[in-house]
Amino acid sequence: MSFSSLAQIAPLTGEFASPGSETAFLHHQQPQTQPLLGFTLAFCTLFYVAFAVTDLAALGFGEAFLTLFSARMVVALTAGACTWLAYRRPLTVPAMRLAASVAEAVALGCFMIIAIYRPAEFHWHAMSLAIMLMVVYLYIPNSFVNTLLLAFSSTAVFVAIALGQGRMNFTDVVTMSMLLFLTNAFGALAARRFNRISREEYRAQVELRHAAERDHLTGCHNRRYLHEKLMTPLAQQALCQHARVAVVLCDIDNFKHINDSHGHADGDEVIRSFARLLAAMTREGLDSVIRYGGEEFLAVLPGATLDEGIALAERLRSRFAAAATLSAYGQEHIRTTASFGVAAGAADMEDGPALRDLIAAADKLMYEAKRGGRDCVRAMQVL
Numbered sequence: 152m153s154f155s156s157l158a159q160i161a162p163l164t165g166e167f168a169s170p171g172s173e174t175a176f177l178h179h180q181q182p183q184t185q186p187l188l189g190f191t192l193a194f195c196t197l198f199y200v201a202f203a204v205t206d207l208a209a210l211g212f213g214e215a216f217l218t219l220f221s222a223r224m225v226v227a228l229t230a231g232a233c234t235w236l237a238y239r240r241p242l243t244v245p246a247m248r249l250a251a252s253v254a255e256a257v258a259l260g261c262f263m264i265i266a267i268y269r270p271a272e273f274h275w276h277a278m279s280l281a282i283m284l285m286v287v288y289l290y291i292p293n294s295f296v297n298t299l300l301l302a303f304s305s306t307a308v309f310v311a312i313a314l315g316q317g318r319m320n321f322t323d324v325v326t327m328s329m330l331l332f333l334t335n336a337f338g339a340l341a342a343r344r345f346n347r348i349s350r351e352e353y354r355a356q357v358e359l360r361h362a363a364e365r366d367h368l369t370g371c372h373n374r375r376y377l378h379e380k381l382m383t384p385l386a387q388q389a390l391c392q393h394a395r396v397a398v399v400l401c402d403i404d405n406f407k408h409i410n411d412s413h414g415h416a417d418g419d420e421v422i423r424s425f426a427r428l429l430a431a432m433t434r435e436g437l438d439s440v441i442r443y444g445g446e447e448f449l450a451v452l453p454g455a456t457l458d459e460g461i462a463l464a465e466r467l468r469s470r471f472a473a474a475a476t477l478s479a480y481g482q483e484h485i486r487t488t489a490s491f492g493v494a495a496g497a498a499d500m501e502d503g504p505a506l507r508d509l510i511a512a513a514d515k516l517m518y519e520a521k522r523g524g525r526d527c528v529r530a531m532q533v534l
């Protein structure tokens with residue numbers, strides 16, 4: 152199944168409907184979103200503090216000014232701490248969202264105090280709130296639901312304060328409420344659009360990577376993946392963490408005969424069923440299964456001993472020989488066998504053999520198995 156069909160985007164939020172896809176996306180975005188959170192909070196904090204000048208102009212120096220200044224300082228400290236965390240610490244996605252939500256809630260909460268202390272300027276406050284809402288919707292990375300809750304609840308509180316103070320006439324309150332509602336509506340639509348576009352872009356990237364690294368017929372990795380992901384010095388270093396490695400090279404027996412007698416479509420079915428068996432018998436996320444040639448497969452088993460490699464090959468051999476593949480049109484059962492070459496060695500960069508040497512050894516062993524009558528396993532420890 153393709154990633155597109157798995158990773159559906161929810162129409163309401165613009166986020167992936169499946170939590171697994173959403174988490175994978177957020178992890179992928181983390182290196183960009185964390186500095187963005189830090190930058191946006193630092194930038195907004197500067198303005199928040201600078202606007203203390205307007206408190207001074209409106210209230211003069213006194214108790215009310217100092218109260219508002221303290222509120223602005225609380226925002227600066229909270230946002231400052233979150234900025235520091237965003238720049239200095241490798242945050243998890245939930246931690247980053249918590250930091251964003253806390254900073255937003257404190258800033259919007261303190262803004263309500265400012266509105267209460269400066270009731271004569273509600274028109275200006277409404278404009279400031281509209282700008283803050285846009286920042287919340289578009290610049291501070293957070294989940295769509297968190298964003299919506301914070302933005303709508305702060306708007307509701309703000310309108311309630313305006314009504315409670317009774318200094319604005321009814322028409323102004325209605326106009327202001329409608330304008331703020333419009334700000335929220337367009338903010339939410341823009342956030343949803345941004346969510347959708349960034350996820351569609353990510354999905355396209357995953358699909359492209361998948362197409363470049365996978366074999367179309369079986370879904371197994373292809374030779375490009377083997378060379379670019381498993382045989383690089385970096386991959387070899389990662390392999391060294393496992394101390395040892397085994398490889399199993401498998402080749403379906405007399406495959407040309409299957410093609411000749413049943414046709415290529417049935418031949419494809421046999422290849423697919425062998426690939427499914429191999430994928431089911433290897434460890435997901437640790438072993439790599441590669442379609443090495445037409446009817447040849449390679450399994451790379453990090454951490455496996457020679458005996459473990461042989462055990463896997465034997466299990467595969469007996470299961471495949473016993474199983475029958477249903478032909479493409481479901482009319483026949485096709486039976487065949489496979490031959491295996493297993494090579495294992497230490498994954499030590501200095502002294503141990505490289506993956507390339509193990510594959511070459513397994514290849515020779517597989518041909519020995521062919522010469523030995525097929526449907527058998529040949530194995531060797533490569534020092």
Ligand SMILES: Nc1nc2c(ncn2[C@@H]2O[C@H](COP(=O)(O)OP(=O)(O)OP(=O)(O)O)[C@@H](O)[C@H]2O)c(=O)[nH]1
Nearest residue numbers: 402403404405406407408410415418419445446521
């Ligand atoms: N149906 C199908 N056939 C393929 C595919 N890739 C390669 N082949 C065929 O697989 C056959 C492999 O034949 P051979 O290399 O002679 O091997 P074999 O008949 O399995 O003989 P042994 O390996 O000696 O047991 C060739 O006829 C290829 O055309 C594929 O994707 N689908």
